[in-house]
Amino acid sequence: MRENAFIHNVLKPLAVNDYALGLQDDAALLEIPPLHQLVVTTDMLQEGIHFLSDGHPADIAWKAMAANLSDLAAMGAAPHSYQLALGLSETQDSAWLQAFCEGLQAVQAQFGIGLSGGDTIRGCAALTISITAHGLVPMGQALRRTHAKVGDALYVTGTLGDAALGLALLQGKISDLPTSLAEFVIQRYWRPMPRLEAGVALRGIATACMDISDGLLVDCAKLCAASSVGAVIDYDALPLSEAGRYVQDRHPELFAACISAGDDYELLVSASDLEGIDSLVMKDGTPLTRIGTITEAGNGVQLLHADGTPVILPYAGYEH
């Protein structure tokens, strides 16, 4: 399939919004509603580094988009549009491209975002996907990393470690998970659900927010640095899925390596408005678990058992 046919047959159905100009101009043309800011984020993924090369193309599309959408969620933004830069190696044929774009279509329908434009290269050394996602947030209401205050409570959405367990399973490092739990962690690895609704709901409640795509500890350290604070995290309070608990009981070392390994597209949130948080949990069903407290900067990020002894993890998170 040559570029023109690829654009016309496969990409155009993803770009039905006015701003994409039918993918026939040099650029897209976005209108931003009055009193809004545009939130812009970029994630670049390469096979073998960020995802398994033998993944289903629709799963690869989902994961690449979810990584970007999670950054929008962390800012409290609503998804708007995205630019797709696709570097194809010799391995991706027409059927692969079709399936990849079906994955994009699914994620577009799920999260309300549309293709605005992009670029395609053939003959790349390895499959490379770079997405720039655009979101909208009312003026001045974006969530930031910079305003966590000493004494704030620290929360996380969802459960931790599932994606790393999914990867461990796909790599054959663990094999005794019951089928339903195995399917769950693989889903968490390939099809993470960015916390877009939680991000929007946390506007005006969170003092700081970010996603923990690189791992809880690494990312908490970044949030603390941006806010000039420290944090104490209660290891025994970390929210686990049934799969997480299953592995924690039977393979504690593997579990410890997964709990902060990254690829969990969950949000780390600080807040002093505990009633506001309770209301989100109780009324909206937002899965927020308190995991610790913001402290003075000098303390760094401490991961402690309930009895106050420090927890040393074999792997603290993803360094780019």
Add this chain to the structure above:
Amino acid sequence: MRENAFIHNVLKPLAVNDYALGLQDDAALLEIPPLHQLVVTTDMLQEGIHFLSDGHPADIAWKAMAANLSDLAAMGAAPHSYQLALGLSETQDSAWLQAFCEGLQAVQAQFGIGLSGGDTIRGCAALTISITAHGLVPMGQALRRTHAKVGDALYVTGTLGDAALGLALLQGKISDLPTSLAEFVIQRYWRPMPRLEAGVALRGIATACMDISDGLLVDCAKLCAASSVGAVIDYDALPLSEAGRYVQDRHPELFAACISAGDDYELLVSASDLEGIDSLVMKDGTPLTRIGTITEAGNGVQLLHADGTPVILPYAGYEH
């Protein structure tokens, strides 16, 4: 250099604008002035495909940015900000990164654009640069490809074929260019000057506009398809640099292969307001040359000598 140090030492000086949030959040936060639209374009480049791998890192940075800025120019947009996704192989060390970012600094200073955010990968199979550039245009004034009309005059900015001659020279396919001409074509290959001022000046004058980064004929065919028209181009009217004329005289076959080979970040423009165009040429010094006429769609794009005989080029342009 680890990611945090790289961001702090090398990238942060490129991101001094408020919207970049000091590169310490999940995303950038752009404010669009009232009554403006945001123009968004993405170009992905990989070494060995889009540029010579042994290029100076500052030249590589310039070329990658220029490819994006040229798309903004084609829409009549003023540069605003850009997202940088950088896929580094094992070859790029700290000195390379420093020089690359000095190149970005130079292009930022030249064209008035700032880094808003991005992503970096290490361990890539080949150096890959994906930039998404943002520009601003007053509401409704963006130049498009879609409104060329039969009878419009067809223009091009600057001169054609120089970048391809530069590449031919760097690849050893030509060796007898006088030094000053050799330096000129190498500059045109590595440091193209996107036609941003011309793009802005053409608002309200051009009926259609695009850049000819893929080559005059390929890109003219795209403009014609988008406008449902055809075009006749006068081969003997194509604007040549002194270097182009030199090679045309001595190596006519090589020259013919270069004239429509792409990488010329010039604008192709249709207009019926010939006085408006003349005014740009005379008063503003915009280098616009009339090269043909828009015709009925059925004619396709015809490249003719002055006597009406068709010109067959050995290479019509870049197919992605």
